Amino acid sequence: MSLLDRYHDVFHKISATFGYHYHESTPDWVHPFLHLILVLAPALLTAVTGFLTIRFILKQWRRPRVVTPQRDWIRGLDPRLFNAVLRHSRKQQALMITLSLIAMPILYLTLELPKQIVNNALDSDRFPVRFWDYEFDQVAFLLVLCGLYLFAIILSGLNKYILNVFKGYVAERFLRRFRLLVFRQWRSDPDSKNQSEIVPILAQEVEPIGGFAADVLTLPIMQGGTLATILLFMFMQDPVLGAAALTVLPIQLILLPKLQRRVNILSRKRISEVRQLGRLLSDQLRGEAAGSQPLLRTSTSFRELEQVRRRIFHLKFFIKSLNNFLTALTPFLFYSLGGYFVIEGRISLGALVAVLAAHKDFSAPLKELFRYYQTLEDTRIRYHEITTFFSKVEANRKEVPRHDFALEVVHA
Template structure:
């Protein structure tokens, strides 16, 4: 038996495992879909997932095995962002996790009830039907299912509203405490008056850390649970269509993070330029008069900020367009292959409509999980920078490497390192786009 014959036998076995009779009588145009959905895309997904898992394990091992200088402990702050967040919001995190888990069965109802309405309430050949000992005609049964669907929508909306409001409370509470801890430590430094960087730190740079404090556990559980709930619903309707929903996922896992890292590098450059501009303006304010020689570096900073932000816009919108295109490919599979399954009687029209409706919400939690990873890297680096600023020494935090793209002017660079040691850490991690 040749290798090609073995491959075709493998495809037939996989299709049989998914409950699909894949044989020579199947139309020719269906064959490539079956190969792509049941064999090629899952193999690529397993390969990409294994690579990401191995890379994550190696990064964690490198992080733990890399020696780091012990920084001076800061009162009220842990070396790890996670430990600091859990130290001040452990009980609130547990409550948000509970509310997130409650949302999963409600979400499944919002997906299942439309299918029941199409398949059962609109089927006029089986009425009246008995529900809890009561005979219901078609209109009453339709109104009953629609009422349950409305109730599920209301409960889902109330759950999200309550969770978001509580997350805002947790974020602001942690942000206030974090700002106060940083401010107190800064005030205790006898040279604090010479550190003008404390203003953008307390006003802007701590904001993402406060927002992340509310999402650190609740967001991956809520969005990951939403993703698994929608995917499970699709597999229940038809395993082949459920597998089709994962067809473009490997491409998204490979391309989108790489492009996003380029955006992150530009965002780090923008942050560095904003800080440098702030130092230049602060120096001019301390001189109490406008120095004509200071106009050139300020104008150069404005020009560099414009150039960087234009690059960020181009990349961001390219990523958005690419993601929208990849997301639109899956409904194409649903309409073509799913429509064929409806004609053949493999699935019902209501199931196909429900799968299409579910897929509309499938990309949203996946996008939120991508954003969570970027935000995680962003806040981790910001937290390390603030800790390094408070310790007033360049520390090899984690797997950070020195940034080789710092300002080239020697005098300005040396003064920047003395005032803000974290500039040497800016080149690490992923800074989410603003």
């Protein structure tokens, strides 16, 4: 037996494990589709996941075992972003995680009920239906299922509303505390009048950090749980269609993080250009620069900032377009292979409709997780830039009378 024959034998066993058995009437085009879904895509996903895991482990292992304590550059705030967020919002994070986990069974119910409506209320001749001590005709049973679906939607919307409002509270509370700490550190510097960068720091650079404080744990748990719930629902309808939902995921894991790293480099450069522009404008306002040279330097700074932002926009929109294209490929498999399964009688029409609706929701949490990765990297850059800025302040700081901002921060 040749190697190719052995491969086909193993593939047929894998296909049988997923509940699909080949026969003479199986169309030829189904064969490569199942090869892609059941063998090639899972193998690539396993390889990519293993590579990312090994790289993460090696990155952690190569870190110095003995770490010298970092200077607390901003008094009252940890130099590490995650530690700073969790230090000031640990109880609120636990409550938001609880609300996120409550949303998972409600989500599964909103996915299951449309299938039940199509299969058992619209496409069924088993009426009247007896449930407990009550009998329902077709119209009454349809209204009952639709009422349950409406109730599940209301619960889901109410849960999301409460969670989002509370996230806003946590974000603004952490942002106010962070701004007070940054402002106190700036006031403690004897040369604070020369620090024109404090305006963009307090007005712009700290905003994303406050928003990230509410999403640091809640968003990956909420979106990751949503992704797992939808994937479980798909596999419950048909294992092959559930595996098809993961077909393009390896490509997304390979390409999107690499492109995002390039965006992060440009974001760091943009922050540097904004601060340089602030210094130039501050010098001109104090009259320390005269003649046409300041105008030329300011114009050059404007042009550099424009070019950096254009490159960021090009990369971000390319990432978005690529992600949308890859996400749109999976419904093609559902319509073709899933439609064939409906004709063959393997799955019901309601199950296919439910899988298509679920995949529409499947792409949203996946995008949110990629966006979380982008936000995480961008926020880390901003946080690092702010703490690095104040490390210079701490190095040059002299003994000055303390202001009572510490008391304000405690009460904040």
